[in-house]
Amino acid sequence: MTIAPLAGVRVLDFTHVLAGPFCTRLLADLGADVVRVESSKHPDHPWPSAHIGKDGRHASYLNTNRNKRSIAIDLKHPSGQQTAVNLAARADVVVENFSAGVMDRLGLGYETVRSRNHGIIFVSMSGYGHDGPRSGWTSMNMNLQGYSGLMTVTGAPGDAPTAISNSWNDYIGGLHACFAIVQALDERSLSGSGTRLDLSQFECSVAMIAPLLLATAVTGRNPPRMGNRSARFAPQGVYRCAGTDNWCAISVHTDDQWRSLGRIIGKDDWATQERFATVSARQKRHDEIDEQLTQWALRRTNVAVEETLRAGGIRAERVRRIDDLLDTPGGATVFRPMAEPRVGSMLTTGLPFRFSSGSFPAPSPAPELGQHSDDVLREWLGLGQKEIDSLNKQGALA
Numbered sequence: 001m002t003i004a005p006l007a008g009v010r011v012l013d014f015t016h017v018l019a020g021p022f023c024t025r026l027l028a029d030l031g032a033d034v035v036r037v038e039s040s041k042h043p044d045h046p047w048p049s050a051h052i053g054k055d056g057r058h059a060s061y062l063n064t065n066r067n068k069r070s071i072a073i074d075l076k077h078p079s080g081q082q083t084a085v086n087l088a089a090r091a092d093v094v095v096e097n098f099s100a101g102v103m104d105r106l107g108l109g110y111e112t113v114r115s116r117n118h119g120i121i122f123v124s125m126s127g128y129g130h131d132g133p134r135s136g137w138t139s140m141n142m143n144l145q146g147y148s149g150l151m152t153v154t155g156a157p158g159d160a161p162t163a164i165s166n167s168w169n170d171y172i173g174g175l176h177a178c179f180a181i182v183q184a185l186d187e188r189s190l191s192g193s194g195t196r197l198d199l200s201q202f203e204c205s206v207a208m209i210a211p212l213l214l215a216t217a218v219t220g221r222n223p224p225r226m227g228n229r230s231a232r233f234a235p236q237g238v239y240r241c242a243g244t245d246n247w248c249a250i251s252v253h254t255d256d257q258w259r260s261l262g263r264i265i266g267k268d269d270w271a272t273q274e275r276f277a278t279v280s281a282r283q284k285r286h287d288e289i290d291e292q293l294t295q296w297a298l299r300r301t302n303v304a305v306e307e308t309l310r311a312g313g314i315r316a317e318r319v320r321r322i323d324d325l326l327d328t329p330g331g332a333t334v335f336r337p338m339a340e341p342r343v344g345s346m347l348t349t350g351l352p353f354r355f356s357s358g359s360f361p362a363p364s365p366a367p368e369l370g371q372h373s374d375d376v377l378r379e380w381l382g383l384g385q386k387e388i389d390s391l392n393k394q395g396a397l398a
Contacts, residue, residue, distance in 0.1 A: 008033075009032040011094075012035055019201060025068070028068050036367065063346075065367070066365060067363055083377075085113065096123070099126055100124075123197045126199075127139025129198050131198070145169055173204045228249075240298060242297075250309060263312070265293060276289075336348055377391075
């Protein structure tokens with residue numbers, strides 16, 4: 001049995017690049033009818049990747065925009081703007097991640113849409129929100145990580161501020177927006193009224209380091225960069241193994257695990273030495289422990305290190321490359337095959353959870369620009385072919 005929790009929910013998607021499209025992709029994965037509003041005059045081309053289709057779509061676009069439909073509208077054309085407003089009047093959710101004020105300048109702001117659709121859930125996902133001294137700032141993932149303070153607590157001691165790779169902030173923003181929308185839909189089912197959700201991607205990043213903020217407020221000290229080490233456990237780190245660029249992540253949490261580690265690597269005397277008796281003591285001698293542990297690991301493959309330590313009750317996982325992940329046995333929850341006409345077939349990441357009552361349908365490929373324009377205009381607005389042809393002749397659907 002296939003399930004679609006958001007079946008029947010219409011989402012008008014004005015988003016671009018990653019944070020917004022990731023949010024609406026999650027909604028589409030859950031069954032919502034997500035219609036991307038695009039234009040050939042301003043195509044959405046996210047960051048480059050190995051595959052580039054004839055239409056300029058990168059593999060990143062194909063993954064982030066699966067399960068959606070596309071309508072081509074020139075939002076600077078008067079008829080195009082009016083068509084977009086008419087679509088918003090029939091939508092349940094509008095999502096946009098332009099800089100603050102752009103939707104208002106296009107004649108598509110919240111008050112305009114709300115005047116036509118009292119139940120609309122209107123979601124804005126700008127970098128710093130639509131109020132406050134930074135509302136006019138544009139932003140990108142790395143800048144947000146820096147301004148939120150996140151970059152000062154990642155990396156090793158002495159490193160320059162270091163960003164988390166793979167557009168971490170965009171994904172965090174998209175996740176927050178998705179669950180906010182689901183909550184707003186639930187609230188509307190009770191109240192009958194829509195709402196405006198003003199999401200600050202900067203604040204999403206700050207929310208993820210709340211424990212560090214609290215610790216600093218209490219102690220008055222900024223947290224140090226610790227690299228792969230932990231303030232609670234020792235030893236912890238990523239250790240080089242035999243072969244080229246092979247590693248294993250190891251974290252020893254308890255005294256029993258510490259004693260087990262000593263037995264496994266031939267350091268039984270560690271268990272009786274006072275200088276290693278507590279976590280605090282082991283942290284002070286972390287470099288010495290790391291040297292011995294590395295010498296042991298270098299004589300073994302990372303798979304052997306993982307298996308040996310885990311058999312001894314120690315948390316250890318080899319560091320895998322991206323191509324290793326694609327060969328993961330039993331990875332059906334994470335990876336889903338998708339028929340993609342531009343590449344033949346591709347693996348895409350699915351929702352990382354399952355319902356006991358059923359499964360999600362197979363993902364459909366990302367749309368060509370304007371692929372569903374006529375269908376959406378018929379289904380959402382009830383337009384006939386003559387009306388659609390007229391919009392095309394005016395240049396509104398471009």
